[in-house]
Amino acid sequence: MNIETTIMALLVLAAVVYLARRGASSIKSFRENTNCSDCGCTKSGKEEG
Amino acid sequence: MHKCTIPNIFSTMKSSILQFTPGAKYRIEALRDSYSYLSQRLLSLGLIKGAVIEIANIAPFGGPIEVKCRGYNLSLRRDELAILTLTPFVI
Amino acid sequence: MSTVTAVPPVAAKARSKPLLTALAGVPNAGKTTLFNALTGLNYKVANYPGVTVEKRVGTCHLAGFENIRLVDLPGAYSLFGGSPDEVLAADHLMGRLPKEDKPDVVICVVDACNIERNLFLASQIIDIGIPVVVALNMLDIAKTRGLSVRKELLAKNLGVAVVDISGRTKTNTDELLRAVAKAGSGEKRPGRYRWCSDKEFLDSAKSIGRLSRSDDTDDPDELIGIGIGLLSGSRQAESAKQRELLLAMRKQLVEQGVDAGAYETEERYSWVNSIASRSVVQVDGTRKDLTEKLDRVLTHPVWGLLIFLMIMGTMFQSIFTWASIPMDFIDSLFADVQVGLKSIIPPGQLQSLIADGIVVGVGSVLIFIPQIAVLYLFISVLEETGYLSRAAVLLDAFMRRVGLQGRSFIPLLSSFACAIPGIMATxxxxxxxxxxATILIAPLMSCSARLPVYTLLIAAFVPRRTVAGFLSLQGLVFLGLYLLGIVGALAIAYLLRKTVFRSSPSHFLMEMPPYRIPVAGQVLKTIWEKCAVFVKNAGTVILACSILLWFLASYPKTTDGSPSEAVRQSYAGQLGQAIEPIIEPLGYDWKLGVSIIASFAAREVFVSSVALVNNLEDVDEESDSLIDAIRNAKDPETGEHSYDLATALSLMVFFVFACQCMSTLAVCKRETGGWKWPIVMFVYMTALAYGAAFVTFRLSSSLLT
Structure with missing residues (x-):
């Protein structure tokens, strides 16, 4: 295993782990009705009479 | 000049058709069912007995009417405006 | 927590906890801006339990005084109005919420330009009995209208401290906090019910209030408050005896020619008017009627609609055309990066991962930053000017026909950027x-994530022609996709209104704020923030997906055959082939199948995925532009082009309707409080997507060949 293959394997692993965690927290916030921070929107809409 | 008519069925006098034209002023005489949600809304905004409103704009196709009251503008549908009993206000 | 200082006697009273201060006021009076100025970054946002109303809680400090804990309440026109926001604000102030403490002090923000109805609310708040400080806002704007406010007179008439906070300078906010601390020290309580000059009325209210058993109090002021609440209909009678007394009192009022339900409001306003007429002076006769003049045109039956359509049309055309130059630039930039990387990193797996996977995957999405920027430019400018309220008025009559209302327009317009803030705006x-109905159709407003997909497919397959001399065909198709979403949405709304949602009352009643010139800084800030989120998203989710996809499409490796055969036999290829039978009627092959599956992680990933799969298949070493690659993709067996316009159109239609955003479903669940509606959303959209794509493919195949 040369260094390039190692780096590649690490990157792939990191990607898988990241996506898995992201998916899990997504499902969690889905179930618990908390704010999902995916798209970064914190505004909840204008106040109206 | 575009006009619109709504029947004023809440006047204690005989039914009359009110013609709304932009610039016309009206005095509010009463509100129908002051305990309803809509009435309480209008009341808290200042549309009470004695207040004067001015017709600002009329939206097309039977849409909402913009009225000026106490220095700000409000848009309401014709049936919402109809809960007010209005008499023309002449300075 | 408290610092006991020797100098001002006010702070000598030691407190065990921070001064709990509530920020109240009419909507758009400037509460939230004041809140931000006072707390800076020290605040948290949370929901009131059980409802979708937000509250912000933060802390602020004033040197020499104790901490102040600030709660930003929802805006309310009246404490006795029925809307969820108003009920919550009222309950919070009166200490009726189980999990919230009753505030020690209330800051009531008053907009000097609309002083009467702001003071109306202030008078209700004063009646609660908590110390009040009035924060007078927008005096600068009032000045431009020729109005001048006499603060001291106002304070005297109201019986509370009045502080000018216009412009939110440090001196102002310090003065405000000092007034708050002073009010909280308990020296003086505001006089309540000043608006009621009729002593008999107050006595009767007290006697009715006494019959209430749910509030345990002997305080005469509290009893009066209860009584007034009963009379005006904001509280329900608890016992038969109370009801009887109530009816008698109402009858008495009616006999005197008074409308019982409106009595309190009328008296309050009459008091407020007299204060206002004494404290607010029209110094200069000139008033700005610009708003009205503009409205005459903008809500005009003919011109108003035309202008509206023009604005919308321009918005969509520009998204497509204006952005093309920067997009080409970014595209060639990434092509260069790819070539450069290939020369640095020795050939092999890593090179393939980085150059073919990451650069292609992420680059193909970052290309679309200019389009996102243009989209947000339009939306935020329209929002800032105040035009959107007028648009809601124009559209109300029309939208009522399909079971919506004019107000739905604003969330739906928001949804063109992203359905999530759109749904929350409902x-x-x-x-x-x-x-x-608005929530359910919001995702059909083609969101910004679909932009890359539409753009790629149109650029690759729709001929570069002009129609009628100046309109680009590509731009028209682009516009058409948006219109398709809109038409579909209206149809669904109509169906919903006819079936599931029979009539439930709907009110319009919207305030038309005065027009403003958008602040360039604010607009640019918004655009920057949104683009930053887009890039962050690309850098994380899309990057990870690209890496994963690359892996799935590159392994297991085959030693024989062409690169395209290698992809076909990879994990990704196998997955694609597995679903091929389902998607074949829509005109897609397994490669597109892979990309469609991937796009459920994020719609933009579709583009990355197509880029990736085709790049990996590339026979020659030069990196083709993505558009050429997809156009020239050939079926290895037959040698014919894999994709044609029919497939492209079918794909576009699919993306218009398909429900591919988990986050949207999550927000839907949160806002509607259950699983039912998100499931409905997913099911109907999927069915619609499949059906519409099928029809499109069949129709265009037969019409185009």
């Missing part, structure tokens, strides 16, 4: 069925 729609 909180401004009071009617349940109107709100539900």
């Amino acid at each position: 909180r401004s729609i009071p009617s349940f069925s109107d709100r539900m």
